[in-house]
Amino acid sequence: MSQTPNSSANPSIPARLVIASRESRLAMWQAEHVRDCLKRLYPACDVQILGMTTRGDQILDRALSKVGGKGLFVKELEAALEDGRADLAVHSLKDVPMVMPEGFDLSCVMAREDAHDAFVSNDFASLEELPKGAVVGTSSLRREAVLRARFPHLEVQPLRGNLDTRMGKLDRGEYQAIILAAAGLKRLGLEARIKALLPFDPYTPAAGQGALGIETLSSHPHIQQWLAPLMDLPTLLAVSAERMVSRQLGGSCEVPLAAHAVWDQNRMQIRSFVASVDGNAICLANAEGSVVDVAQAEALGLLVAKELIDQGAAALLPNGLPQSLS
Numbered sequence: 309m310s311q312t313p314n315s316s317a318n319p320s321i322p323a324r325l326v327i328a329s330r331e332s333r334l335a336m337w338q339a340e341h342v343r344d345c346l347k348r349l350y351p352a353c354d355v356q357i358l359g360m361t362t363r364g365d366q367i368l369d370r371a372l373s374k375v376g377g378k379g380l381f382v383k384e385l386e387a388a389l390e391d392g393r394a395d396l397a398v399h400s401l402k403d404v405p406m407v408m409p410e411g412f413d414l415s416c417v418m419a420r421e422d423a424h425d426a427f428v429s430n431d432f433a434s435l436e437e438l439p440k441g442a443v444v445g446t447s448s449l450r451r452e453a454v455l456r457a458r459f460p461h462l463e464v465q466p467l468r469g470n471l472d473t474r475m476g477k478l479d480r481g482e483y484q485a486i487i488l489a490a491a492g493l494k495r496l497g498l499e500a501r502i503k504a505l506l507p508f509d510p511y512t513p514a515a516g517q518g519a520l521g522i523e524t525l526s527s528h529p530h531i532q533q534w535l536a537p538l539m540d541l542p543t544l545l546a547v548s549a550e551r552m553v554s555r556q557l558g559g560s561c562e563v564p565l566a567a568h569a570v571w572d573q574n575r576m577q578i579r580s581f582v583a584s585v586d587g588n589a590i591c592l593a594n595a596e597g598s599v600v601d602v603a604q605a606e607a608l609g610l611l612v613a614k615e616l617i618d619q620g621a622a623a624l625l626p627n628g629l630p631q632s633l634s
Contacts, residue, residue: 328394401516457587512566552609
């Protein structure tokens, strides 16, 4: 273990921390952002980054929904936490499974960047301008469902790889347009490539989109305490509601599921949908309520999930409802 709570003269201040991260440029930006935040909090702390390649990075010829889902982006990082090579792992929160594995905690949720989906194209200013047969790339069944419903004349094709790989495929002409999370583009200084931000209605984001999550071992509560100053309450409450919706509906890469919440002045609004991949069927729910803590945020998310289930969402899920709910 790189640092135990008693190995510093002052156990309330870490002497050394190691961050596990994927090695993509965006993932490393995120890890470096967390490193810099920690250095500002604890100037004497030696903060290092352990770059790793995950199975999700290695398998690029098949859709995530076919090879194990977004959990493939976190398993190797969790192994580094377990064997003591790292103290914390930094993830895009939308890649973190909705049910944390035993022994691991989602210890910190940082302030969210722009949660919108972004339209990126070298030749067209909007989805509406794309001609019949134009190829649009996306890695998300959620985005695919909305695109197929609204633009049946377009050809929606899978798009895998890290952000730079996806942009390269667009620039080589393999796609006329691609849909990406705006947060990643903005974090890497590529905001100028965004032709349009897609409105939350109907392009509702994935649960947790735009937020950073930090994972630690449950057996190391001192690390969670060190991370506490980085927690962002509005983001934590919003994503708690979103992740509850997704958890109730078995959210994964196999499910075209969206959930987005906004919390302001103790009021929360949340919008969610479950769709068929072809976009021909959709269940949509919205809710608003008073929220002052995580429990109330999750309760609002649960309310939305139940409304979706009452509308028949289970029929749109490839494996039906999670066993605990069926």
